[in-house]
Amino acid sequence: MIFVGDDWAEDHHDVHLMDETGKKLATRRLPEGITGIGALHAMVGAHTEDPEQVAIAIETDRGLWVQALVAAGYVVYAINPKAAARYRERHHVGGGKSDPADAKMLADLVRTDAHNHRPVAGDSSQVEGIKVLARAHQNMIWSRTRETNRLRNALREYYPAAVDAFEDLDDRDTLAVLGRAPDPATGARLSITQLKAALRAGGRRRYLDATAERIQASLRTEQLRAPQEIADAYATTTRSAVALLVTLNTQIDQLENQLDQSFEQHPDADIYLSLPGLGDVLGARVLGEFGDDPERFAGAKSRRNYAGTSPLTKASGKKRAVVARLVRNKRLYDAIDQWAFCALTHSPGARDYYDERRAADYKHHEALRALGNRLIAILHGCLKHATPYDEHTAWAHRQSTAA
Secondary structure, three states, X not given: OEEEEEEEOOOEEEEEEEOOOOXXXXXXXXXXXXXXXXXHHHHHHOOOOOHHHEEEEEOOOOOHHHHHHHHOOOEEEEOOHHHHHHHHHHHOOOXXXXXXXXXXXXXXXXXXXXXXXXXXXXXXXXXXXXXXXXXXXXXXXXXXXXXXXXXXXXXXXXXXXXXHXXXXXXXXXXXXXXXXXXXXXXXXXXXXXXXXXXXXXXXXXXXXXXXXXXXXXXXXXXXXXXXXXXXXXXXXXXXXXXXXXXXXXXXXXXXHHHHHHHHHOOOOHHHHHHOOOOOHHHHHHHHHHHOOOOOOOXXXXXXXXHHOOOOEEEXXXXXXXXXXXXXXXXXXXXXXXXXXXXXXXXXXXXXXXXXXXXXXXXXXXXXXXXXXXXXXHHHHHHHHHXXXXXXXXXXXXHHHHHO
């Protein structure tokens, strides 16, 4: 068996090869790309011809380099950087650190502690594509939220009437009107006809008169005014913010359409969509983060642990505490939290489960986390048996127990 430590950087990899006794076989700095991966294959090939006899530890689970290692048949372990740092401290307490030393440390780690780590999941390229789209879609939404908050802060400095007039600053009505009237003076002069034209250009087709009258009344209310020079400067920044938000809205819609199409083509999509509270976007996020490797999770417990919904017990002597799991896939945890909330209105069993937790003095998000933990177990069972969700099967045992 050959053990390889790969300490990666943006443009190079420090690799260290050792045998089962820990003896160094080779060490070298390789460039990123085809040349580097070819050199690594040559280094490994000098000691074994069977790729299954090669275990590689690297502090990432994605990228072209990792994909090439997996495709070559090596057993690749993605080591959490925090776990690698703790392992380094086991043997070197002085605080010294270098790339070649980290490569040796990773090789030692996979030689002695591989049983405590899981190999890189064998997810399909289809689900990897779904994850890329789902994360990009979520990143766009986060970017829109940041830009909306910046716009709100700017408007409060010189144009408070606009903040009062529009509930959602990234809404099409808001952007259509602010694009034509980015300053309070222009906004106050807008007629009903001009407002209707702006709303119509933004895409509104219904309730034009009522909406225009409401916006006009808000924009014409007496407000504190900033000096003209400051108002003009803020108006310029508002035009830019509006243009940026319009673009973000367009790109989010396009990404969402592509995400829907990719998700619905996946073989597991019907199972995910059968679960209460999961639609195309949220289902795609959950699928993308969990992956579709059937061997990745040994059971529902490991799937829950990965999502971060299962509680964590800390016990020492007479002290014992059960706390939330903070080391987790944050994107997946966010999706599970939304899923649990949406399930409340789509599943009587989920609603009852949540209400029981609330009656037991759980806070709202604690009850959602408990519900999400239960939903993950249900999802795991559905995937394991290739069976769509059934409300009675999922919750009947709890109803009979309560009775």
